[in-house]
Every structure is written in C-alpha cells, then in structure tokens.
Amino acid sequence: xxxxxxxxxxxxxxxxxxxxxxxxxxxxxxxxxxxxxxxxxxxxxxxxxxxxxxxxxxxxxxxxxxxxxxxxxxxxxxxxxxxxxxxxxxxxxxxxxxxxxxxxxxxxxxxxxx
Amino acid sequence: xxxxxxxxxxxxxxxxxxxxxxxxxxxxxxxxxxxxxxxxxxxxxxxxxxxxxxxxxxxxxxxxxxxxxxxxxxxxxxxxxxxxxxxxxxxxxxxxxxxxxxxxxxxxxxxxx
Numbered sequence: 001x002x003x004x005x006x007x008x009x010x011x012x013x014x015x016x017x018x019x020x021x022x023x024x025x026x027x028x029x030x031x032x033x034x035x036x037x038x039x040x041x042x043x044x045x046x047x048x049x050x051x052x053x054x055x056x057x058x059x060x061x062x063x064x065x066x067x068x069x070x071x072x073x074x075x076x077x078x079x080x081x082x083x084x085x086x087x088x089x090x091x092x093x094x095x096x097x098x099x100x101x102x103x104x105x106x107x108x109x110x111x112x113x114x
Numbered sequence: 115x116x117x118x119x120x121x122x123x124x125x126x127x128x129x130x131x132x133x134x135x136x137x138x139x140x141x142x143x144x145x146x147x148x149x150x151x152x153x154x155x156x157x158x159x160x161x162x163x164x165x166x167x168x169x170x171x172x173x174x175x176x177x178x179x180x181x182x183x184x185x186x187x188x189x190x191x192x193x194x195x196x197x198x199x200x201x202x203x204x205x206x207x208x209x210x211x212x213x214x215x216x217x218x219x220x221x222x223x224x225x226x227x
Contacts, residue, residue, distance in 0.1 A: 004157075031213065033214075040219070041219075042203075042217050042218065042219040042220070043158075043203070043205075043217040045214055045215075048213065048214060050213050056213075058214065090157055090158070092158075097207075097211075097213035097214070101146075101163070102148070102160045102163050103148065103150075103158075103160060103205075103215060104160065105150075105157035105158040105159070106157050107156060107157045108155075108156070108157050
C-alpha cells in the first residue's frame with residue numbers, strides 16, 4: 001500500500017539551479033498539498049490543489065511553482081533555488097479539504113541548496 | 115489568523131507513565147482537529163481526528179479531547195512505551211477555511227526504558 005510517494009528523497013543543489021519534486025498518491029484523493037518543514041518554524045503550506053485542475057497559494061509560495069498533472073500527481077518546482085529554500089518538503093493528500101478529513105503524508109524530500 | 119501552540123516543546127518520561135500533551139488554538143470556529151505523530155526523518159502519520167461536534171476520540175492507548183469553546187485539545191497517552199517516542203503535532207484549519215491545516219510546532223516526547 002504505497003499511499004503518498006515523493007521523489008527524490010534527497011537532493012543537493014547549487015544556488016540558481018532548478019529542480020522539480022514529484023508527488024503521487026494512489027488513494028483517489030481530490031486534494032493535494034506541499035508543505036515545508038524547518039526547525040523552529042513548523043510545517044508551512046506552500047501550495048495546495050483542492051481538485052484536479054486547480055491550484056492555490058499557501059502561506060509561503062514565493063520561489064515555487066506547482067502543477068497538478070492529473071488527479072494522482074502534484075509536482076513542486078523550484079525555478080532558481082536559493083539557500084533559504086533548504087528544507088524538508090512534504091507532500092500530502094486528503095479525500096476532500098484537509099480541514100474536513102484525514103491528511104496523509106509522504107516520507108519527505110530533504111533539499112539542500114548550497 | 116489561526117495560531118496553534120503546543121506546550122511543552124519537549125517532554126521526557128519514564129516508561130509506564132500516563133501523560134498529557136497540550137494543544138491550544140486561537141480561533142474556535144474549526145471543522146475538526148487532528149493529532150499527528152512524526153518519527154525522526156519520516157513523514158507525519160495521522161493518529162486521531164476529532165470532528166467539531168465530538169468531545170473526544172480514542173484509538174488504543176491514545177485519547178484526544180477537544181474543547182472548542184476554550185480553544186484547547188489534549189492528547190492522553192496511557193502506559194507510555196519507548197516506542198511512543200516521537201514528535202506529536204496537532205493541526206486545525208485556519209480561520210474560515212476547510213481546505214488547509216495550520217500546524218503547531220509539536221511536542222517532542224521521549225519515553226525512557
């Protein structure tokens with residue numbers, strides 16, 4: 001039972017490089033999310049997609065773009081990475097909105113920007 | 115803006131103790147409250163979901179209560195075990211939204227054998 005799968009698990013980038021974090025869920029969920037987790041800052045929402053074809057900004061969207069490719073997949077792109085984007089990134093999904101039902105998380109992607 | 119606070123930030127107890135973790139939130143107009151567990155280097159796992167109409171929810175040795183009027187929730191862990199060592203986070207929807215969650219910073223629990 002895969003649940004929410006994120007790739008890659010680890011990545012090191014140089015300042016200015018770009019990369020895409022991939023996320024897929026196999027639970028037929030409508031809503032998907034990208035969070036970042038930093039020491040002392042907790043989990044902060046970057047972007048979310050309430051349903052296929054829609055995306056909305058969260059608390060900290062600057063420097064990121066997202067694509068809801070289909071119902072299963074939700075990717076997060078860093079166009080020009082900065083050291084401030086060093087963090088652990090989590091993808092999550094829920095059947096409907098996260099505020100109404102259980103939220104399922106992936107294992108996380110640890111990104112270091114030098 | 116919804117703010118979620120968890121106190122204490124860290125807690126260390128001997129095995130077998132019953133313990134309570136606290137969560138407070140500023141906006142009581144919530145749809146539900148969720149408690150999560152996070153092991154080091156891992157993602158979050160949902161433990162309990164309490165709907166706004168409920169007062170408590172139980173799963174095994176875990177019991178979560180919700181008092182919307184006071185903006186507080188507690189997670190009670192009975193007969194703690196070393197395997198319970200993890201960070202516990204609570205989360206509620208931000209003001210006026212059912213689409214997102216606002217997380218507390220968590221309580222890091224260590225259960226000593």
